[in-house]
Structures are given as C-alpha cells and as structure tokens.
Amino acid sequence: MLNTVKxxxxxxxxxxxKAKAMIERDxxxxSPSYIKEYPLVVERGEGVWIYDVDGNSYLDxxxxxxxxxxxxxxxKVVxxxxxxxxxxxxxxxxxxxYESMxxxxxxxSKSVAPYMGQSKVFLTNSGTEAVDGAIKLARHHTRRSKIISFKGAFHGRTLAAITxxxxxxxxxxxxxxxxxxxxxxxxxxxxRCAYKNEKTWCESNCVCxxxxxxxxFPSHFAPEEVAAIFVEPIQGEGGYIMPALKFLKDLRAICDKHGIMLVFDEVQSGIGRTGDMFAAETLGVAPDILLTxxxxxxxxxxxxxVAxxxxxxxxxxxxxxxxxxxPVCCAAANATIEIIEGQLPTIKKTGLYFKEQLKILQKKHPVIADIRGVGLMIGVEFTLKDGTPAQDYVGKLEQLAFRKGLLLLSCGKSTIRFAPPLVITEGEVKVGLEILDQCLTELGTP
Ligand SMILES: Cc1ncc(COP(=O)(O)O)c(C=O)c1O
Known part of the structure; x- marks a missing residue:
C-alpha cells in the first residue's frame, strides 16, 4: 500500500x-526584502502536491x-x-x-473552553496583527506596560511584533x-540549554x-509592572523547539502569582499542528490569551x-x-476547522510514524543531532561533529531536496522544520523521507 504512493x-x-521568465519579471x-528560499514558481496545488509552471511536481x-x-x-474549503x-x-x-463570523x-471559543473557560474572540487579518492586538489588550487590561518575550522568538513583522x-x-x-x-x-x-553550565538543565528540572x-524580578523590573509574558508554546522560526513542560507550567505559576497575562502565540503551533486543536491542550498549560x-x-x-x-x-x-x-475568510476558516477536527487522531499517528522514520535515518546519518516536536510540527537539528550548528549544510540540503522534488524549509540556525499539510499520509511521509535519505547520502558527512 505504502509503495503505490505517487x-x-x-x-x-x-x-x-517558464519559471526563469517569471522570476525575472518578479x-x-x-520588494528586495522578500526571501524566496528557492526558485519555485507555482502553477497550482492539490493536497500535499505542488505543480510548477514547467510541469514539475513536488511533495510539500x-x-x-x-x-x-x-x-x-x-x-470543501474552495x-x-x-x-x-x-x-x-x-x-x-x-x-x-454576519453568521460566518x-x-x-x-x-x-468552544475549542479552548476545556482549559481557558469562557472566552471571547477578536478577528484579525494575520498573525502579526493578532500579536499587536494582544499587546494592546494585555496592556489595556492590566494597566501595566512591560512585556517579557524570549530569545529565539518570532511573532511577526509589524513594528510592535518585531520588538x-x-x-x-x-x-x-x-x-x-x-x-x-x-x-x-x-x-x-x-x-542547547542557556544554563547548561549550571548542570541544572533537563526536561524535568528546567530553570528558565x-x-x-x-x-x-529582584534586579531588573518589578513583576507588578509586567503586563504579559508572550511565548510560543513550541518555538517556530527559532528552530521548532519543544521546551521542557516544566517551563510552561512555571510561567503559568509566575503569571498567576503576579497577575501577569500569559499569552500563547499559537500562530504556527495551532489548528491541529500538534494533533490537538492547540498546543495548549497538548502541553496541558492554559494561557490567558491565545493567538492563532x-x-x-x-x-x-x-x-x-482568543482571550x-x-x-x-x-x-x-x-x-x-x-x-x-x-466573511470569505471566515467561511474558509469554518470549513478548515471542520476538516481538521476530523483529522486530529490521524495527525498524532502520522506524526509518531514521521518521528520513528526520522530516528531510523538518524542512525545512518549522524549529522542529524536532534529530533523533536509533536504531531506534524517536527524539527530536526543538524550539527557538525563538534556540535556546532551545520548552517551551510542545511542550506545545501534545502536546495538539493527541492531539485529532487521535496519542499523543505529551515528555521533556527540549522534546523529543518517538517510542517506538511495535516492531511499527509504515512505513505507520502515515506516517499519524502526516502528523498531526504538520498540527499543526506549525497551531501555526506559535513
Ligand atoms: C509564532 C508566530 N507568530 C506570528 C507570526 C506572524 O504571522 P503573520 O506572518 O501571519 O503575520 C508567525 C509567522 O511565521 C509565527 O510563526
């Protein structure tokens, strides 16, 4: 069955x-600020497949x-x-x-009710706008000004979010x-624990x-001046980093103690990516404000x-x-949520299969240093023999995989994020990881 996958x-x-001509026009x-990781000119997409203007097909x-x-x-969304x-x-x-809104x-509101209780929702046009709005809401509600954020964080591109x-x-x-x-x-x-020298780092003893x-609090700023702690419950652009559970639980306790708003930026981790509708549910920690x-x-x-x-x-x-x-976006969101709700158990199962297969690859390719994540939000960090980030290697890997028809995207210093469409099958995961295996073999040990 797995072998019959296209x-x-x-x-x-x-x-x-055709792609070259379009890139020239583009x-x-x-704006020269666009990144455009590799020269992919899309004609259409279907499921987990992307077709370019020259007739090539790619697994996404x-x-x-x-x-x-x-x-x-x-x-159904269309x-x-x-x-x-x-x-x-x-x-x-x-x-x-209107009804769709x-x-x-x-x-x-219903999906966060089991852990956030009663909530209300403000709809935005983007993630960064949700972040800006949440800064305003937290400040307005608490009448405090200071914000705590984290190293490696990414919250968007507007002026407040980039701060x-x-x-x-x-x-x-x-x-x-x-x-x-x-x-x-x-x-x-x-x-890569910031406090490793203190030898206190580990999943259960995280001190962050x-x-x-x-x-x-004792030496830099008073807790009663802090409006909010903004945190990605699983860090996205920073490297698909799965924090110690204790970290999020401790943040919750600090916020409760000092009346600080705990804001989960779930722009990347939400809507089924972890196998639950939100990572808050997967990780068992409830925010005061959740962004999607x-x-x-x-x-x-x-x-x-959602607050x-x-x-x-x-x-x-x-x-x-x-x-x-x-209204058109609301209709698309309502259809999407219905599809994803039905898909949640499969996402968890496919995610486990994905990680198992990556672990098999890791035995063959020691450049794979860390495999982390949950559901279909999986990060693989690549390092050189001495443990330093294999940054150039990851750049080459992305390009090589693209030329073999596999669309990858990096994050952090040297991590590939695996964030496929949530409808991906185990067979499609297998096809993609076979290509990854070929790429790693070709690139050799850095
Ligand atoms: C965690 C997180 N927050 C906010 C944003 C910004 O979202 P948008 O690009 O929709 O403004 C992103 C985008 O990557 C993100 O990953």
Whole structure:
C-alpha cells in the first residue's frame, strides 16, 4: 500500500524556462526584502502536491510555512470560499453582524473552553496583527506596560511584533526605535540549554522560568509592572523547539502569582499542528490569551485573538479592523476547522510514524543531532561533529531536496522544520523521507 504512493516528478531541472521568465519579471518589480528560499514558481496545488509552471511536481513538507493545513485547495474549503464570495465580499465585522463570523468565534471559543473557560474572540487579518492586538489588550487590561518575550522568538513583522522577536537581527536592524520595555529572556531549549553550565538543565528540572523570579524580578523590573509574558508554546522560526513542560507550567505559576497575562502565540503551533486543536491542550498549560492565524483558513488571510472573557475587557471602539474577520475568510476558516477536527487522531499517528522514520535515518546519518516536536510540527537539528550548528549544510540540503522534488524549509540556525499539510499520509511521509535519505547520502558527512 505504502509503495503505490505517487512520487515527485522533475521533468525539467528547476528553474525551467517558464519559471526563469517569471522570476525575472518578479525581481524587476517586487520588494528586495522578500526571501524566496528557492526558485519555485507555482502553477497550482492539490493536497500535499505542488505543480510548477514547467510541469514539475513536488511533495510539500512545509505547507507554505505551516499554513496549508487541509492541503492545497481542499475542495470543501474552495467551495466554502466560492459560496461566501457569491453572497457578499465585505461589510466590516467591526461594525456589522454576519453568521460566518459568529460561527467562527463560537468554534474557537468552544475549542479552548476545556482549559481557558469562557472566552471571547477578536478577528484579525494575520498573525502579526493578532500579536499587536494582544499587546494592546494585555496592556489595556492590566494597566501595566512591560512585556517579557524570549530569545529565539518570532511573532511577526509589524513594528510592535518585531520588538518581541529575537530570532534574526535582520528583522529588527535599522527599524528602530522599537517598543520600549520589552525584555528577552532565555527560552527552554533542552538541546542547547542557556544554563547548561549550571548542570541544572533537563526536561524535568528546567530553570528558565524560575530565573525570572530569582534574577529578573529582584534586579531588573518589578513583576507588578509586567503586563504579559508572550511565548510560543513550541518555538517556530527559532528552530521548532519543544521546551521542557516544566517551563510552561512555571510561567503559568509566575503569571498567576503576579497577575501577569500569559499569552500563547499559537500562530504556527495551532489548528491541529500538534494533533490537538492547540498546543495548549497538548502541553496541558492554559494561557490567558491565545493567538492563532496561519493554518486557520488553509491560506486565506485571517487570525484571531482568543482571550478569557475576564481578560477581554477593552471597551467599545478601543480596537477594530476594516477587514479582520472578512466573511470569505471566515467561511474558509469554518470549513478548515471542520476538516481538521476530523483529522486530529490521524495527525498524532502520522506524526509518531514521521518521528520513528526520522530516528531510523538518524542512525545512518549522524549529522542529524536532534529530533523533536509533536504531531506534524517536527524539527530536526543538524550539527557538525563538534556540535556546532551545520548552517551551510542545511542550506545545501534545502536546495538539493527541492531539485529532487521535496519542499523543505529551515528555521533556527540549522534546523529543518517538517510542517506538511495535516492531511499527509504515512505513505507520502515515506516517499519524502526516502528523498531526504538520498540527499543526506549525497551531501555526506559535513
Ligand atoms: C509564532 C508566530 N507568530 C506570528 C507570526 C506572524 O504571522 P503573520 O506572518 O501571519 O503575520 C508567525 C509567522 O511565521 C509565527 O510563526
């Protein structure tokens, strides 16, 4: 059964002539700030497959940065979009009412209810806008100003969100002055623990959160001035880092003790990626405010701030958005959530299979230093023999895999993130990992 799965087909080495022509046009008119990891010019997508303009097909292990949750152009999502678009494209959810918006807010609220209790929802256009809104909400609710964020964090590209970032300096350099009163503390990173010298690092004894109480509050800033701790429950752009569970639990305890808002940025980890609707459920720690976007609408631009009702206290007119919660995006999100809810048990099972297969590869290729993650949010960190990050190697691996028809994306210093569409099958995982194996064999030991 696994052997009958289709394989990527590279008929013309990319970029082919049509791709080259499009890239030339693109470079002439688009902002030089775009990254564009490799020369892929997409014609269409279907499920876990991407087809380029020259007729090549690729197996997608990155889902447009963890966005195409239901696969590319899932027929139910496409139909929901078409039906909604035919009814009305816009009316403005800040000022008027419509069913798809109410339904989406109900769905989100219901899915976090077991651990967050009663909640309310504000809809945005993107993840970064959800982050900006949550900074405002936390400050408005607590009447405090300071924010704690973490090293390696990524929260988006708006001015407030980049202040919270600390994964790549290019995202921040020369854009200042940024938001004042934001502090970056070490994130629990068991594979490269910031406190390793103290020999206290490990899954069950993580000290990262305790250091906030012991070192930061007494000497740097008072807890009663802190509005919020913003944290990715599984760090995304920083390297698909699975923190020690104790870290998140300790953060929860600190927030409870001092009346600080715990904000989970689940823009990357949410909507089924971990095998539950949100990582908060998988990891058993409840935030006060939860942010989602990316996978929520299979690629349509929408995000959400979900906050405990007792926290979403800002009054009429304090926050709004012209497009946030657009009816076509809401329809796509409602269809997406329905599909993902049915997919959750399979995601966990496929994720376990994925990690098992990676562990088999690790025995053959010692350059694979760490395999981590849960569900279909899996990170593989590559290192040189001396343990330093194999940064160039990962760059070469991405390019080689692309040329063999496998779409990969790196994160952190030398990690490949595996974030395929959540509808991927074990057979498709096997096909992709066979290509990865070939690439690692070709590249040899760095
Ligand atoms: C954790 C996290 N927060 C926020 C964002 C920003 O989302 P967007 O690009 O939709 O603004 C991202 C994007 O990668 C993310 O991974």
């Amino acid at each position: 394989k990527p087909e590279i008929k013309i080495p990319p970029p082919g002539p 470079h002439a008119v688009t 292990f990155m889902a447009g940065i963890a966005v195409a949750s239901t696969g590319h152009s899932h027929p 139909k929901a979009i078409q039906d909604a678009a035919a009814k009305f494209l816009h009316i403005c959810g800040t000022d008027f009412y 109410v339904t989406l807010c109900e769905k989100l 919270l970032n600390s994964s790549k300096v290019t995202q921040k350099a020369h854009f200042g002055p940024l938001l004042p009163e934001v502090y970056h503390l070490p994130y629990s990173y068991p594979f 959160a305790n250091k906030i109480e012991q070192d930061w 976007a990316k996978g929520i609408a299979s690629g349509m631009p929408i995000g959400a701030i 405990k009702t007792s926290v979403m206290t800002w009054g009429r007119g304090t926050h709004g958005s012209t497009y946030g919660g657009n």
